[in-house]
Amino acid sequence: MNRKSVVALGASAVALIAATTLAVGPAQAHDSNSEEKTVTLTAKLRQLNGSGASGTATAVVSGQKIKHIEVHAKGLTPDAPHAQHIHYGKQAENECPTLKLDTNKDGRLTTLEGVPAYGPVVVSLNTTGETTPASFLDVTRFPVSKDGKYNYSRNNINFTDVAGTGYPGAGGTGTAKQIADAIRDGKGVLVIHGQDYDGNGKYNFSNPEGASELNPNLPAEATDPAVCGVLEEH
Incomplete structure (x- = not known):
């Protein structure tokens, strides 16, 4: 698969990843006094699945908007x-997954195996266009790594x-405000996907995965998680 690959998954795929969120305990209490303040969140990105990749991220969140975000x-x-x-x-x-979630014990974490740790997609960090979960695998609008960077x-x-975000009510829908408040509280997890397991320089089907x-x-x-970090205020 290359940059010209076009993948536009519909609502069924979004529902699939959302529906795999598991109940793992009560949510932390939210401080209502912090709901509208502007915060700067940072994450140190660490490898998953032995990718050897790393990085940093910074996000400025204000109200129900990410005013600015950078990922390196x-x-x-x-x-x-x-x-x-x-x-x-x-x-x-709301943390990065470990191999304890490797349910089939094959030594790798798939995206869905990681959902109990990091939750479903709430924002797609595309380069252009809309950023809802509906675009979570539209690969033509995600960054391409030049020489791995x-x-x-x-x-x-x-x-x-x-x-599918686990809130009470029909469909477990979280509102934009509820999700923004949770991200501001340090519960957002940034995940980068894509891991060339066999080292042949491209994503392909001709391997055990x-x-x-x-x-x-x-x-x-193309979809297994490679890097992960929690966005927190420091």
């Missing part, structure tokens, strides 16, 4: 698109209502 990553699969998102779930652990920057990303559980037309290498 290195050590990624070279010259390949990398889906990146902010994840959050009211009943998730990229520097991503975007302004004025609005939070939206997201179904096979197809992605998110879309059978994509290799698992």
Whole structure:
């Protein structure tokens, strides 16, 4: 798969990733006094699945908007698109996953295996266009790593209502305000996807990982998580 690959998954795929959020304990209490303040959140991004990749992220959140976000990553699969998102779930652990979530014991974490830790997608960090979870695998609009590196920057990303985030009511929908408040409270997890397990310089099906559980037309290498970090105020 290269930069010209087009993947536009519909609501069914978004529901799939959202529906896998598991109840792992009560959510932390929210400080209502901090709901509208502007905060600067940072994350140190560390490798998942032995990717060897790393990076940093900074996000300025104000009201129901990310006023500015930057992601600087290195050590990624070279010259390949990398889906990146902010994840959050009211009943998730809201942290980076470990191999304890490797349910089939194959030594790797898939995106869905990681959902109990980091929650479903609430923001797609695309380079252009809309940023809702509906675009979480539209690879034509995610950054491409030049020689394994990229520097991503975007302004004025609005939070939206997201179904499957574990809130009471129909569909477990969290409102834009609820999700913004949770991210401001340090519960957002930034995940970069895409891992070239066999080191042949491209994402492919010809390896033990096979197809992605998110879309059978994509290799698992294109969607498995490679880097993760929690956005927190320091």
